[in-house]
Amino acid sequence: MTIDLGRGLVLRNPVMTASGTFGYGEEYTDFVDLAQLGGIIVKGTTLHPREGNPYPRMAETPSGMLNCVGLQNKGVQYFIDTIYPRIKDFDTNVLLNLSGSCLEDYVKGAEMVDALDKIPAIELNVSCPNVKQGGMAFGVTTTGISQVVSEVRKVYHKHLMVKLSPNVTNIAEIALAAEADGADSVSLINTLMGMAIDAEQRKPKLSVITGGLSGACVKPVALRMVWQVAKAVKIPVVGLGGISNAIDAVEFMLAGASAIEIGTANFIDPAVSAKVVWGINEYCERHGFAQVAELTGALL
């Protein structure tokens, strides 16, 4: 089932877990043997520690949820000192999701992560809708994305995956800019910006009013964007957004994804990621695909 995403990032199978939904992997070891996964992408990390947004940070929506965690994390240095030693020997690819509020933070953070032997790739989060000076500013224009990708590229020598925002008019254009400026792959989608109101209280349900929508409800949008981006770029595309089972995962691969990530579904079934690995295998056998990689773009 091996998937080679380029520049040294080789996955045992196409299934990874999405940043912000799988902690540092440790939270799920009772449910999933991490060695069965293609990779895990750890929490969104920023150069400096962040307390994130106030509570309440989530609201349930039809077939999905909103969150406004706001990148709570203890910063890159804490990650290196405290978390990295605990998780570096996981028998799977551990990717760091790197976020920032200014160009310098991205560059400095990427430089520090470059030195970590056991982190084969950064997923560059230029698409977080939940922080004011959040990366999303970079992720919604071609000039913004070019800037951050080209600067990070200069200091980061391993696999650079750029995570795209769906809150844009033309996502293929943004993906092309990332590709042109040195991304090794793109992952999409991050959350759709949404809002929820408690009509009885006449108040927004989230502390900062808007948040990011994820879960099954966003799947049709995510699938469309993966299809559009995969047609446009030559680098591998990692698909995510609402994947809840193996058939969903296969759909993303048929639409052009080389690998996939599972996010919110981990909350509903903490063992889902391993089940998706088995299910993709089963699908390949049933449909006569010798290699999982053959699924990519195999729409008839």
Add this chain to the structure above:
Amino acid sequence: MTIDLGRGLVLRNPVMTASGTFGYGEEYTDFVDLAQLGGIIVKGTTLHPREGNPYPRMAETPSGMLNCVGLQNKGVQYFIDTIYPRIKDFDTNVLLNLSGSCLEDYVKGAEMVDALDKIPAIELNVSCPNVKQGGMAFGVTTTGISQVVSEVRKVYHKHLMVKLSPNVTNIAEIALAAEADGADSVSLINTLMGMAIDAEQRKPKLSVITGGLSGACVKPVALRMVWQVAKAVKIPVVGLGGISNAIDAVEFMLAGASAIEIGTANFIDPAVSAKVVWGINEYCERHGFAQVAELTGALL
């Protein structure tokens, strides 16, 4: 419960039915007394007849559906000759949803509709994602929207409501452009562009691959956009997207909508529109609002 949207468009109550989901109203008279509604917005109409896209045109999704009807309609002249006489005496506001593939078609269509006494308003559809040279091209840039709104404004003298596409980076910017160029109100959202794949057949579920997502699943995105636009513009905002009951409708009004439209929910409960009218009333009584219009923007 009266709602005055300006330039002669006065609604008995804030509830309208969304274009493309309520036919010409006639399809629902067994279930709803149209006189109980603030208005109905009839099918997307274009200057020239359109056969629409091939079958299949719809796919169910988690808490929603995709459609790619593609503006099937018999053209403005047919509407004037055949349909208008049948529906002009409905005891409610009948709005025409006007679409086009080029500027001239919009202008010509609006001119013809201007002459129809009993049509108090056009909802200008610059946001249909399901036709190749569809209006969406106009709806996703400020220059596009300025062009079509200002040209139509020259020939159309009644209430001009502009229906916005959610498939954009910054919807407030588009709304501001529409306002600046003469829109009397904006309605949002049209469908989110999405896609569905049948993994077993390895084929897209829709004939033209992508389609428009609607239904409960899009509500969080729609609500956020209504909130953003209502903060930005001074003209009334008409909110829609996933409204399934009175509480949903109230949420849109609290977020800043002056009126609302009900779309896909009509398919699930053909009587839902009238129920929403009662439910909004009930909410107003329970919360001590003397006028429904007071709900608009009444977030605490």
Add this chain to the structure above:
Amino acid sequence: MKQIVDFKLVGKQDFGRSALLRLHAECALPDMAPGQFVQVRVDGSPSTYLRRPISIHDVDFQNHEITLLVQQIGEGTRHLASAETGDIINVVLPLGNGFSMPEKGERCLLVGGGIGIAPLFYFAKVLNEKGIRPTLLLGGKTESDLLRLADYQKLGETFVTTEDGSLGEKGFVTMHSVWQKQSFDKIYVCGPKPMMKAVAKLASEKSVWCEVSLENLMACGLGACLCCVEDTVDGHVCVCKEGPVFNTRRLKW
């Protein structure tokens, strides 16, 4: 007049993959013609957001009952087939246009394939009431697909094909010997599209009038959304409103 009715499930017969549901309403039912269908609300599950179109299998106006014959295809029909007596099932009905009524004396063949036999039951019953005894030709993959066969047989001479030969003649309905032995004035078909197309072709070769009942994917069921269209000589028309029954001459098959 179309209505939204809360029915109570009062009787159920299981046939493995299919189930016969007898639904009772408090109030009198509106007129319903054979070939018309209903839209059933399944429940609030995310994958059954829309209603499901199901043919009217039988009606008992006196007792305010309709009967549906449902085959498990996906989540919605699975849910329906596993409803329990006493459950409330919300239904919009009646929808679409039924089969054209033949003239007295016309020889009618009703061809059903798989779950497509569902609307033919009520149709055959009404034909009998009108003094017309139809011939039935029912096909399935295997014996167990021929649901309620004894009941159909009461309504007219009934021929059967199965693909595996487990019952009746082996093969498809179009291969049945009745086509050689008898001739008909009107043919009515409901079943999988390839089967309907094959019968339509046969009918057209024999220059026999033929109606088919289509099962296009639907959202509203009311002619409002334009999702269920079939390509016809008049362009795209709504199967839910102008059909589901169409004369084959109108179709671009």
Add this chain to the structure above:
Amino acid sequence: MKQIVDFKLVGKQDFGRSALLRLHAECALPDMAPGQFVQVRVDGSPSTYLRRPISIHDVDFQNHEITLLVQQIGEGTRHLASAETGDIINVVLPLGNGFSMPEKGERCLLVGGGIGIAPLFYFAKVLNEKGIRPTLLLGGKTESDLLRLADYQKLGETFVTTEDGSLGEKGFVTMHSVWQKQSFDKIYVCGPKPMMKAVAKLASEKSVWCEVSLENLMACGLGACLCCVEDTVDGHVCVCKEGPVFNTRRLKW
């Protein structure tokens, strides 16, 4: 070790707005401490997309059973409370950290408000097993809110307040006369946030050690999503992982 377990509902007691659910598992249950909770999958309905956190009300390790006390608040708890014997209920457990165990001889007061009494039952039971007989102070709006009162009374001296005075002393738990008459070494509280804050304030005035069990909105329940945070002296911490039980000194109340 955390597990995902399919339980079968084997016993149910209805208390109007609440229900007591007795759930049986095929396999032996993992260790569970009083104050820990479980995440229950409700069903595939769109408005119960996420699991629901529910306290462990009681455990019977020998018979592989847990008991949940569920109050109907919205769709999810309504669905749970209307589950029927034989239904399968999927549960992730055990989650979070329980109450700190007191030393022998310490005088413990367990304060519960509304459905917040749920975790105190298992806690009181374990305390009794350890030879500590706690005092219980349970509050409700009205008499019928005091569920299983006789069972609680068996586990320790039990005082009651109701807002309408229909049972015990009238008013809030913080107004009960026991506060004047007795003193305690440790206070444990679970209930609505305003009530917990009031008790915490009282405890702090009396300089008594106090733990509260929070019910922040949760998504994962595993410490992975950071949605359920409470503001503490150590910053935002996850209630599901570092709580739900917190010493009030740690909270920024």
